[in-house]
Amino acid sequence: MEVECFVSKTLELLQEEREAEIEETKLWQENVSLKDLQSKGVCLLKLQIGSQSTGLYGRSLLLLEPRKHMGVSVLPSNNFGPGDIVGLYDLDGCKPSSQLCTGVVTRISQSAVTVACEDSPDGLNLDTDALYNLMKLANDVTYKRMKKALNTLNGYSSGPASDLISVLFGYSEPGSISQPNDLSFLNSGLDESQRQAVSFALSQREVAVIHGPPGTGKTTTVVEIILQVVKRGQKVLCCAGSNVAVDNLVERLAKAKAKVLRLGHPARLLESIQKHSLDAVLAHSDNTNIIADIRKDIDKAFMGMKKMNDKRDRIHLKREVGELRKELRTREATAIAEVLKRADVVLATNTGANDGGPLKNLPVDHFDWVVIDECAQALESSCWIALLRGRKCILAGDYKQLPPTIKSHTAASKGLSVSLMERLILKYGDSVVRMLTVQYRMNSNIMTWASEQMYQGQLVAHSSVEKHLLKDLPGVASVEETSTPLLLIDTAGCGLSEMEVTDDQSKGNQGEVDIVELHIKALTEAGVKPKDIAVIAPYNLQVDLLRQRLSARHPDLEIKSVDGFQGREKEAVVLTLVRSNRKGEIGFLAEDRRINVAVTRARRHLALVCDTQTVQTHGFLKTLIDHMTQHGDVRTAFEYLQGYSMSAVFYPSTNGCPSLQGSGKPPWSLWLNLFEIHCSTEGPYR
Numbered sequence: 001m002e003v004e005c006f007v008s009k010t011l012e013l014l015q016e017e018r019e020a021e022i023e024e025t026k027l028w029q030e031n032v033s034l035k036d037l038q039s040k041g042v043c044l045l046k047l048q049i050g051s052q053s054t055g056l057y058g059r060s061l062l063l064l065e066p067r068k069h070m071g072v073s074v075l076p077s078n079n080f081g082p083g084d085i086v087g088l089y090d091l092d093g094c095k096p097s098s099q100l101c102t103g104v105v106t107r108i109s110q111s112a113v114t115v116a117c118e119d120s121p122d123g124l125n126l127d128t129d130a131l132y133n134l135m136k137l138a139n140d141v142t143y144k145r146m147k148k149a150l151n152t153l154n155g156y157s158s159g160p161a162s163d164l165i166s167v168l169f170g171y172s173e174p175g176s177i178s179q180p181n182d183l184s185f186l187n188s189g190l191d192e193s194q195r196q197a198v199s200f201a202l203s204q205r206e207v208a209v210i211h212g213p214p215g216t217g218k219t220t221t222v223v224e225i226i227l228q229v230v231k232r233g234q235k236v237l238c239c240a241g242s243n244v245a246v247d248n249l250v251e252r253l254a255k256a257k258a259k260v261l262r263l264g265h266p267a268r269l270l271e272s273i274q275k276h277s278l279d280a281v282l283a284h285s286d287n288t289n290i291i292a293d294i295r296k297d298i299d300k301a302f303m304g305m306k307k308m309n310d311k312r313d314r315i316h317l318k319r320e321v322g323e324l325r326k327e328l329r330t331r332e333a334t335a336i337a338e339v340l341k342r343a344d345v346v347l348a349t350n351t352g353a354n355d356g357g358p359l360k361n362l363p364v365d366h367f368d369w370v371v372i373d374e375c376a377q378a379l380e381s382s383c384w385i386a387l388l389r390g391r392k393c394i395l396a397g398d399y400k401q402l403p404p405t406i407k408s409h410t411a412a413s414k415g416l417s418v419s420l421m422e423r424l425i426l427k428y429g430d431s432v433v434r435m436l437t438v439q440y441r442m443n444s445n446i447m448t449w450a451s452e453q454m455y456q457g458q459l460v461a462h463s464s465v466e467k468h469l470l471k472d473l474p475g476v477a478s479v480e481e482t483s484t485p486l487l488l489i490d491t492a493g494c495g496l497s498e499m500e501v502t503d504d505q506s507k508g509n510q511g512e513v514d515i516v517e518l519h520i521k522a523l524t525e526a527g528v529k530p531k532d533i534a535v536i537a538p539y540n541l542q543v544d545l546l547r548q549r550l551s552a553r554h555p556d557l558e559i560k561s562v563d564g565f566q567g568r569e570k571e572a573v574v575l576t577l578v579r580s581n582r583k584g585e586i587g588f589l590a591e592d593r594r595i596n597v598a599v600t601r602a603r604r605h606l607a608l609v610c611d612t613q614t615v616q617t618h619g620f621l622k623t624l625i626d627h628m629t630q631h632g633d634v635r636t637a638f639e640y641l642q643g644y645s646m647s648a649v650f651y652p653s654t655n656g657c658p659s660l661q662g663s664g665k666p667p668w669s670l671w672l673n674l675f676e677i678h679c680s681t682e683g684p685y686r
Contacts, residue, residue: 013408014416016408022138028040041078044134045133047064061116062088062103062117063112080134082107082243089134149354156388168387174207174431193437209424211434213600216436223256240374241377241404250347259344260345262278264349285338374567383395395420473604477527484605485604486628492612492614497511509579511580530557531557536574566597569601576610580614595621
């Protein structure tokens with residue numbers, strides 16, 4: 001693939017994606033009701049200010065939460081995350097005319113969202129008793145940075161990345177260099193596949209790809225590679241697509257005593273790593289007092305100008321302010337350069353590594369290596385922002401999990417969704433990639449399906465997790481639910497159809513919510529802590545229904561969409577697939593990688609609630625159903641209801657008509673569905 005062709009095509013697709021995003025936002029603001037915007041996950045309505053404080057470096061923080069006096073304790077399902085740009089609006093809507101300020105999401109939980117405001121709330125005079133709307137905003141900065149990087153790539157003639165570019169676009173083959181046979185690993189706990197990956201990465205001349213399936217210790221391997229490079233006296237620029245992934249690497253590297261420096265808006269960073277941020281390190285540098293004195297002199301000169309009547313004196317002071325500002329810029333640039341040069345590893349998001357930020361203070365050839373984590377979830381164009389600064393790159397991730405999020409279906413179908421990692425693996429195969437094969441998360445029965453369907457059967461469960469179950473956890477009783485790694489709860493034929501809603505993108509299934517509630521009750525009564533359980537659904541509407549039912553009783557229970565759980569894990573995962581219809585339509589459940597992500601979050605127990613008759617019309621989902629049927633426990637909705645309600649179940653009477661016996665009290669909606677099924681198949685009740 002020629003550089004010119006790639007750049008031309010990608011710029012075109014990026015523009016198409018940008019226009020789709022702008023058009024979507026415009027349509028939302030003009031034609032979509034606020035309630036529907038909230039159901040899409042891009043807006044949160046009628047929030048109150050829970051607290052207002054001054055955060056790190058003087059930035060104002062607002063904690064926004066649902067109206068407690070209305071009895072609402074959890075936020076609706078949403079797509080907000082740390083680092084998102086948001087607008088705060090009054091109750092008139094989410095149009096530009098009602099916007100009060102913009103800000104950055106610093107933290108989000110199921111019960112509150114914290115925003116670092118760009119404008120001071122004091123100046124806005126926000127009323128703590130008033131209600132506000134919050135909406136995600138398009139971030140034009142990201143697109144501009146990607147376009148700039150692509151144009152630089154197109155005109156790249158000579159520099160540190162010349163050989164790298166040649167290999168990544170097929171002008172030359174990947175090369176290798178000799179390595180000492182007695183490589184001394186800093187982490188003695190690495191398994192053989194991790195050791196091979198580290199050795200391979202260090203021996204590659206231009207590029208190495210570390211393919212890390214779920215639970216295989218990808219971050220552990222990447223950290224070892226970086227520490228080995230630092231040990232050799234080389235400099236590393238380490239990036240990832242998300243702030244959370246970057247912060248995770250900062251924490252791991254800092255624990256290993258590496259000299260790390262985190263670039264980025266402090267409001268976007270985890271509190272635990274803010275001491276490693278550029279702002280924090282600069283605050284303790286030798287130039288801090290000098291820079292502060294210059295700023296005071298500038299302020300003093302401005303005050304003097306206001307008092308002067310003589311024009312010549314004012315011109316003189318104005319010239320003096322100009323000189324002071326010039327010195328301030330020079331001093332700040334020098335201070336930033338010194339701090340950057342002292343760091344062994346500089347970390348930023350892909351777009352945060354742009355040459356318009358702090359990195360402009362470094363020579364273009366400062367970094368020896370560029371490491372990009374979560375590469376498979378990032379647009380290739382965002383990776384080039386950092387790659388142009390390195391002689392060699394390490395790409396880490398899993399292209400069998402969710403691809404980059406793209407709004408334009410046309411742009412995605414034309415190739416924008418293909419990551420750099422996936423492209424290189426397809427082009428060069430084993431010559432550039434090493435896959436980690438020992439996983440430390442899942443019971444082998446949970447793992448085997450993903451291994452066979454997504455990873456050529458190469459994954460092996462480590463002995464420490466191979467047979468672990470919920471009942472092995474402290475304080476957990478040995479009951480049916482805690483003694484099986486796989487449980488399929490089949491609603492086929494039980495009348496638990498998906499809800500008919502006008503929005504085709506949002507689906508719900510109240511019957512499956514009922515069953516999930518029963519199963520969560522069984523797990524928690526057996527001693528499983530709610531914080532160790534995840535409930536995952538593919539649709540925002542289902543997430544909302546689940547939160548409304550479960551969050552008040554179990555505030556520590558995490559209930560999220562599949563996309564929101566990538567990179568996470570829990571001891572137990574309850575997955576509700578929602579779709580149940582006569583046509584066998586499954587919507588975006590047909591995305592194999594989305595199902596792979598959902599299943600592989602579970603460590604000891606996976607419960608799948610679904611209508612097998614509907615979902616196994618798709619071949620990939622059928623393999624999951626078949627695997628769980630063969631290797632796990634299977635219950636129908638009837639059996640699950642019977643087992644959970646002690647003895648409440650329909651029994652056939654002597655004349656063939658069922659009768660209700662027992663004293664249990666399962667959800668009323670389940671009884672109604674059971675009633676309908678038996679009426680339609682067995683005749684009227686007596």
